[in-house]
Amino acid sequence: MERRLNLEDVGRRAGVSRSTVSRVVNGGHVSSETKRRVEAVIAETGYRPHAAARSLASNSTGVIGLVIPSAAGTLFDDPYFGRLILGISSATNEVDMTLALFLFGDGPDERSIISRVVTPGLVDGVIVTATTRGDPLIDHMQGTNMPFVVVGRPDNAGSTFCVDVDNRAGARTAALHLAGLGCRRPALIAAPSNTTAGVDRRSGFLEGLAEAGLSVEDRIVEGDWSQESGRRAMDRLLAERPDAVFVASDRMAVGALRAIREAGLNCPGDISVVSFDGIVPPDLTAPQLTSVVQPVTEVGERAVRLLTTVIAGASTPEHVVFPTELAVRESCGATPTAEPEA
Amino acid sequence: MERRLNLEDVGRRAGVSRSTVSRVVNGGHVSSETKRRVEAVIAETGYRPHAAARSLASNSTGVIGLVIPSAAGTLFDDPYFGRLILGISSATNEVDMTLALFLFGDGPDERSIISRVVTPGLVDGVIVTATTRGDPLIDHMQGTNMPFVVVGRPDNAGSTFCVDVDNRAGARTAALHLAGLGCRRPALIAAPSNTTAGVDRRSGFLEGLAEAGLSVEDRIVEGDWSQESGRRAMDRLLAERPDAVFVASDRMAVGALRAIREAGLNCPGDISVVSFDGIVPPDLTAPQLTSVVQPVTEVGERAVRLLTTVIAGASTPEHVVFPTELAVRESCGATPTAEPEA
DNA sequence: CTCCTTTTTGGGAGCGCTCCCAACCATATG
DNA sequence: CATATGGTTGGGAGCGCTCCCAAAAAGGAG
Numbered sequence: 001m002e003r004r005l006n007l008e009d010v011g012r013r014a015g016v017s018r019s020t021v022s023r024v025v026n027g028g029h030v031s032s033e034t035k036r037r038v039e040a041v042i043a044e045t046g047y048r049p050h051a052a053a054r055s056l057a058s059n060s061t062g063v064i065g066l067v068i069p070s071a072a073g074t075l076f077d078d079p080y081f082g083r084l085i086l087g088i089s090s091a092t093n094e095v096d097m098t099l100a101l102f103l104f105g106d107g108p109d110e111r112s113i114i115s116r117v118v119t120p121g122l123v124d125g126v127i128v129t130a131t132t133r134g135d136p137l138i139d140h141m142q143g144t145n146m147p148f149v150v151v152g153r154p155d156n157a158g159s160t161f162c163v164d165v166d167n168r169a170g171a172r173t174a175a176l177h178l179a180g181l182g183c184r185r186p187a188l189i190a191a192p193s194n195t196t197a198g199v200d201r202r203s204g205f206l207e208g209l210a211e212a213g214l215s216v217e218d219r220i221v222e223g224d225w226s227q228e229s230g231r232r233a234m235d236r237l238l239a240e241r242p243d244a245v246f247v248a249s250d251r252m253a254v255g256a257l258r259a260i261r262e263a264g265l266n267c268p269g270d271i272s273v274v275s276f277d278g279i280v281p282p283d284l285t286a287p288q289l290t291s292v293v294q295p296v297t298e299v300g301e302r303a304v305r306l307l308t309t310v311i312a313g314a315s316t317p318e319h320v321v322f323p324t325e326l327a328v329r330e331s332c333g334a335t336p337t338a339e340p341e342a
Numbered sequence: 343m344e345r346r347l348n349l350e351d352v353g354r355r356a357g358v359s360r361s362t363v364s365r366v367v368n369g370g371h372v373s374s375e376t377k378r379r380v381e382a383v384i385a386e387t388g389y390r391p392h393a394a395a396r397s398l399a400s401n402s403t404g405v406i407g408l409v410i411p412s413a414a415g416t417l418f419d420d421p422y423f424g425r426l427i428l429g430i431s432s433a434t435n436e437v438d439m440t441l442a443l444f445l446f447g448d449g450p451d452e453r454s455i456i457s458r459v460v461t462p463g464l465v466d467g468v469i470v471t472a473t474t475r476g477d478p479l480i481d482h483m484q485g486t487n488m489p490f491v492v493v494g495r496p497d498n499a500g501s502t503f504c505v506d507v508d509n510r511a512g513a514r515t516a517a518l519h520l521a522g523l524g525c526r527r528p529a530l531i532a533a534p535s536n537t538t539a540g541v542d543r544r545s546g547f548l549e550g551l552a553e554a555g556l557s558v559e560d561r562i563v564e565g566d567w568s569q570e571s572g573r574r575a576m577d578r579l580l581a582e583r584p585d586a587v588f589v590a591s592d593r594m595a596v597g598a599l600r601a602i603r604e605a606g607l608n609c610p611g612d613i614s615v616v617s618f619d620g621i622v623p624p625d626l627t628a629p630q631l632t633s634v635v636q637p638v639t640e641v642g643e644r645a646v647r648l649l650t651t652v653i654a655g656a657s658t659p660e661h662v663v664f665p666t667e668l669a670v671r672e673s674c675g676a677t678p679t680a681e682p683e684a
Numbered sequence: 685c686t687c688c689t690t691t692t693t694g695g696g697a698g699c700g701c702t703c704c705c706a707a708c709c710a711t712a713t714g
Numbered sequence: 715c716a717t718a719t720g721g722t723t724g725g726g727a728g729c730g731c732t733c734c735c736a737a738a739a740a741g742g743a744g
Contacts, residue, residue, distance in 0.1 A: 004462055006730050017694045022732070031692060052403060052463035053730035055394035056699050063442070073428060073639075077623075082418020089413075089445040093455055098464065100405070101443045103431040113435055120346055121394035121700085122440065228625055262628075281419075283570055286600075297415075348700050359724045364702070373722060395700035398729050463730085 005047055014041040025049055055121055063098045064307055065117055065126035069137050071103035078225055078251050079279045080296060081130070084151065087300025088127060095308055097124075118144045125311045127151060127303045132194045147310040151303050153196040161310055163303045163320040167197050167276075168204035170292040170324030174246045174274045175208025177290075177326060181272060181334055183244035187219035189233040189256060191248035198222075201248045201276055223252045230255030238263050243271060244332075250277035253289055257331070268333030278327055287330035294324050347389055356383040367391055397463055405440045406649055407459055407468035411479050413445040420567055420593050421621045422638060423471075426493065429642025430469060437650055439466075460486045467653045469645045472496045472504075474536050489652040493645050495538040503652055505645045505662040509539050509618075510546035512634040512666030516588045516616045517550025519632075519668060523614060523676055525586035529561035531575040531598060533590035540564075543590045543618055565594045572597030580605055585613060586674075592619035592633055599627055599673070610675030620669055629672030636666050 011021045014037050023030045024038040041047070055061040066088055068081065076082050085101075092099045100123055104113045114137065117126055125147035131137055131154060138154045150162040178186055188205055191198035202220075209215060219240045223229035230252025237245065238259070247253035253275035260267045267273050267287055278293025302320055309318075328334050349360045349367075356363065356379050365372045366380040383389070397403040408430055410423065418424050427443075434441045442465055446455045456479060459468055470483060472494035480496045492504040520528055530547055533540035544562075551557060561582045565571035572594025579587065580601070589595035595617035602609045609615050609629055620635025644662055651660075670676050 008730080018731085019694060019733095020692085023693090026732090029692070034692080048457070048461055050398070050463040050730050051461045052394045052397035053699095054463075054732075056392070056398050056701085056729090057731040057733080059699075059732090061394060071428070071431075073425075075428060076418055076421060076424020079418060082424055085443070086413070086415060086417060086445070089443060093446065098458065099443045101427070101431060101441045103428070104435065105432075115390070116440065119390055119393050121392040121396075228623070258628075281570070286604075350700080360701085361703095361724060362722085365723090368702090371721070371723095376722080392700050395729095396702075398699090398731085399701040399703080401702090401729075 004050075005045060006050065010038070010041050010045065010047050013045070014038045060311075061121060061124050062096070063100050063123045064092060064304065064311075065100045065102055065123040067102045067114075067117055067126050067128045067137070068130045069104060069114075069128075069135065070106050070130060070132065072105060074226065075103070077227075078249070080249075080277065083279060083296040084129065084300045087297035088304055089300075090297075091301035091304035095304065102126075114140060118146045125149075125307045127307055132192075133196055133199075147307065149303050149307045149310060151299060153200070155196065159317055161306055161314075161317050161319075163299055163306055163322070165294040165299060165322045165324055167200035167294075167324075168207070170276060170294065170326075171201040171204030171246065171248075172208035172211075173324070173326050174276070174292050175205045175214075176212060177328070177332065177334070178244045178246065178272060178274055179209065179212030179214055181244070181332060183214070183272060185219065185241060185243045186214055186216055187237050187240065187242035187245045188216050188221075189230055189237065189245060189247040189252055190220060190222045191252075192224055193222060198248065205246050223248070225249055225251060227251050227255040231259045234259035235263070238265070245271060245273050247273060247275040250275045250280045250289060250291055253291070253331075254280060254285055257285055257287075257289075268331055272333045273331040274326075275331075276324075278325075282329055285331075290329045290332035290334070291327050292324045293327050295322050298322060346392075347387060348392065352380070352383050352387065352389050355387070356380045402653075403463060403466050404438070405442050405465045406434060406646065406653075407442045407444055407465040409444045409456075409459055409468050409470045409479070410473075411446060411471070411477060412448050412473055414447060416568065417445070419569075420591070422591075422619065425621060425638040426471070426642045429639035430646055431642075432639075433643035433646035437646065444468075456482060460488045467491075467649045469493060469649055472538065475538055475541075489649065491645050491649045491652060493641060495542070497538070501659055503648055503656075503660050505641055505648055505664070507636040507641060507664045507666055509542035509636075509666075510549070512618060512636065512668075513543040513546030513588065513590075514550035514553075515666070515668050516618065516634050517547045517556075518554060519670070519674065519676070520586045520588065520614060520616055521551065521554030521556055523586070523674060525556070525614060527561065527583060527585045528556055528558055529579050529582065529584035529587045530558050530563075531572055531579065531587060531589040531594055532562060532564045533594075534566055535564060540590065547588050565590070567591055567593060569593050569597040573601045576601035577605070580607070587613060587615050589615060589617040592617045592622045592631060595631055595633070595673075596622060596627055599629075599631075610673055614675045615673040616668075617673075618666075620667075624671055627673075632671045632674035632676065633669050634666045635669050637664050640664060 007018045007021045011018045021038055024035050089099050102117050127149055129151035133155055141148050150160050153164045154160055186209055190202045193199055219242050221233040221236050223233045234256035247256050257267055260271055274290045276292045278291040282288040299322055349363045353360045353363045363380055366377050431441050444459050467489035470490055470492050472492045475497055483490045492502050495506045528551055532544045535541055561584050563575040563578050565575045576598035589598050602613055616632045618634045620633040624630040641664055
């Protein structure tokens with residue numbers, strides 16, 4: 001097995017210098033005749049530039065990292081992260097970069113992996129997501145000079161680049177929609193309050209309710225994003241006889257729907273449900289979920305684009321906020337249900 | 343902002359040479375006194391070695407790639423890939439390496455990303471998931487000298503390292519179980535026949551059936567892994583009045599269960615269901631699915647370990663096959679259902 | 685035909701590390 | 715006291731590329 005060849009070798013075969021070959025590869029100025037000859041040699045030999053050498057010399061790796069702390073075994077049970085990764089991956093491909101994935105749990109190993117993320121010469125920048133409120137990871141990142149953008153809204157957003165969806169406005173819309181439908185005893189299945197998405201959706205919903213002169217009183221239970229937690233939360237809530245529930249995630253809403261059905265009640269007949277995410281396929285539930293749709297894939301793509309500007313040197317923090325959109329389907333009762341099932 | 347410091351700088355501050363610092367960092371032989379001094383300087387300055395420089399000099403990057411071809415927008419709808427990634431990521435962390443993720447669709451862009459995967463100096467090796475039969479990607483990889491292992495069973499497995507689960511045996515077990523329960527009219531909701539997992543599960547099931555003197559006759563419909571396809575397949579199958587169905591994936595089984603319920607029939611009362619994967623949480627469905635459990639996470643972890651041996655120079659192809667295990671729950675009817683719901 | 689501009693090309697320097705060999709030092713041995 | 719032994723240490727060479735400057739070639743204008 002012969003040695004991999006390098007720029008010099010290719011140049012020798014084409015009768016030009018290292019530099020000229022480099023120019024051909026990277027699109028510099030080369031006479032068309034020379035270019036033709038060099039390209040022929042490259043095609044013939046299958047030459048490919050060495051990524052590490054390039055990174056070292058140019059001080060840029062062409063790799064971006066995606067960091068997801070507290071990635072438990074259940075990470076992908078919620079379609080959210082898969083969708084986000086898909087968006088990030090596709091945008092990464094588009095800008096001709098490579099994606100590195102850093103998942104870590106809450107163990108003590110976490111620290112060492114964090115430090116791997118900021119290893120010089122490994123990635124050009126990172127996207128950080130799934131952080132909890134006051135997550136030390138954000139502070140840690142700020143202490144380095146590694147370019148990074150946050151997906152979500154960190155507490156101290158002021159000084160960081162971030163892209164998020166308008167959780168608060170979306171939840172408010174849900175409240176207004178439910179109020180408009182005439183509910184009297186609204187309830188809330190909230191997302192964990194140690195996440196900004198959780199608090200934003202909660203406060204947005206309460207705010208919308210207040211505008212309509214309504215209140216959840218004590219009809220509020222906090223879930224943990226899981227379907228099972230949504231089911232249990234709804235079970236608990238049923239004792240309070242709510243006539244409308246806003247569930248802070250689709251996945252929890254699927255569980256809530258099941259609890260309603262198993263209690264012998266009907267959605268939307270007895271209880272209207274509106275959820276947040278718009279991520280589970282409508283057909284998957286009966287009735288179809290009315291949901292506040294957040295553009296997850298776009299968020300991922302935008303995060304990559306934003307990161308490239310940070311890598312390129314942008315320094316004044318930019319906050320991108322995507323609007324959400326209410327998709328009215330069956331579970332809220334605004335539309336006649338196709339086939340109300342027992 | 344001052345320049346990042348390098349080995350030489352650290353050495354100067356500690357009064358030793360570049361080489362000595364390198365030895366301290368990499369665990370070579372250094373006197374304890376010197377070591378202490380150097381480590382102090384490293385801690386104080388926060389020095390971290392430059393990954394690209396290291397890769398270039400040592401000809402090893404510490405990065406492994408995960409390649410998932412034909413990754414459509416629905417990739418993560420099935421928990422399988424998420425789970426696989428989790429296993430791979432955790433094993434990658436354990437061996438102190440970094441994971442690069444290459445997802446690509448079936449577009450013409452695919453080609454260029456494949457070539458990025460084999461860029462020298464980018465990754466030390468890759469794990470390729472074999473989805474479709476006769477995937478040209480496998481052949482392409484064989485043409486390079488990039489170490490790789492396949493997750494799944496490629497057609498031409500002979501010459502590649504791969505790790506897979508025993509789909510055939512697992513499906514056979516399902517058939518035997520159903521037969522043992524006394525079914526007379528078994529049916530099959532198969533996985534796509536352009537995947538080896540699909541054909542293995544199909545043939546294993548038919549084989550088991552044959553052993554028990556049974557046959558699906560024409561009670562066989564092929565799904566596309568999606569929940570919706572499982573539902574449609576079952577709908578179609580109902581006309582044939584099957585009394586037992588083996589569904590080639592949990593996700594399709596969830597759809598099948600719904601079709602049964604919506605047709606006013608009862609599972610397991612009217613129809614027994616056994617699925618493959620064991621990946622959806624039992625509580626998620628009613629009745630709980632009896633399923634052939636495949637150890638997805640372990641497969642991922644094993645793939646990483648195997649890849650490290652290939653990178654280290656292993657050259658005689660190794661095929662690791664994990665056994666599956668039948669988890670008997672409610673949907674097959676072997677156990678009294680907790681609460682048979684309409 | 686000379687001088688100046690523009691395009692094209694070559695090669696030195698250097699990125700930060702590892703690898704390896706030679707030099708060094710101390711201690712143990714004949 | 716010379717010599718072997720083994721643990722430490724320093725520094726040259728080189729990984730394959732980019733960056734940059736200067737040399738060479740090719741035109742254009744006077």
